[in-house]
Amino acid sequence: MIGQAIFSLLFLTAIFVVSFNLEIKEMGFVSNLCALLIVLGGTVAATLIAYPLEKLIWTARLLVNSFACREEMKSTIDSIVKLAQIYRTKGIRPLEQELNNLPPGLLKTGVELLAYRYSRDKIEQILHKEALCSHNQCETSHKMLYNMARLAPALGLAGTIISLIRVFGHISDPQNLIGYMAIALLSTFYGVVLANVCFVPLSNKLREFMDQNELQMDIVQEGILDLFDQENPRAIRYKLETLAATMGMSNRAPGRPKLVLLPSHEQAK
Secondary structure, X not given: OHHHHHHHHHHHHHHHHHHHHOOOOOOOHHHHHHHHXXXXXXXXXXXXXXXXXXXXXXXXXXXXXXXXXXXXHHHHHHHHHHHHHHHHHHOHHHHHXXXXXXXXXXXXXHHHHHHOOOOHHXXXXXXXXXXXXXXXXXXXXXXXHHHHXXXXXXXXXXXXXXXXXXXXXXXXXXXXXXXXXXXXXXXXXXXXXXXXXXXXXXXXXXXXXXXXXXXXXXXXXXHHHHHHHXXXXXXXXXXXXHHHHHHXXXXXXXXXXXXXXXXXXXXXX
16 A cells, blocks of 8 residues: 555646646647646545555446446345245255355355354344445445545646646747646636546546345345244235335435445455
């Protein structure tokens, strides 16, 4: 982490050094590339000073999952009901064989705990801890995007100031000042655009994805405990569908208390 922070700091310094010494006299590809390098490159470098690279990669994967995610609540409930039917009629061994058909995640972990014959309290405790760990990981990703949204406009302003310093230090003809001012404002433009069109919407998308998975993981935990109690599959379906509808409405209500139930780290890989 120390080596990464030093490298990111040196990279950020190199960006500013190049920006001070690169001569740009007109609008074009080079001027746009320089402004984008200051804003985007500087934002990434500053982020890597505070967060490890693995967190940035994890955030990218989580965002991909948020856009690829489809409505999985019904299929999750169907899987739980199917497992309940197998466990109630055939016993623990056929249920254990179903593990190969389950994707990595909280549901598979819960079925494994059932197969290993953990107590009900122990199963509830382990599932809660795993969900809490996943929640903290996703909260870190959300904070990272939020900080990047704050950094981009600041670095855009810094790029504009750098351009103005270079212009006022070398300009000889005041008539060319307007053209140089347009180039200087490119950094501010990219900073505002990246913050409000890229990082803020991505942060909101990630928050929506996290809320949906909080609900889904709560359904999974409740279903695993019902499996342990060997409740009737029809009763489980009715209970989980009612819970999903009730919590889905509270999820959209203002002031809803935050849950700690999110997908596991392995599921997002």
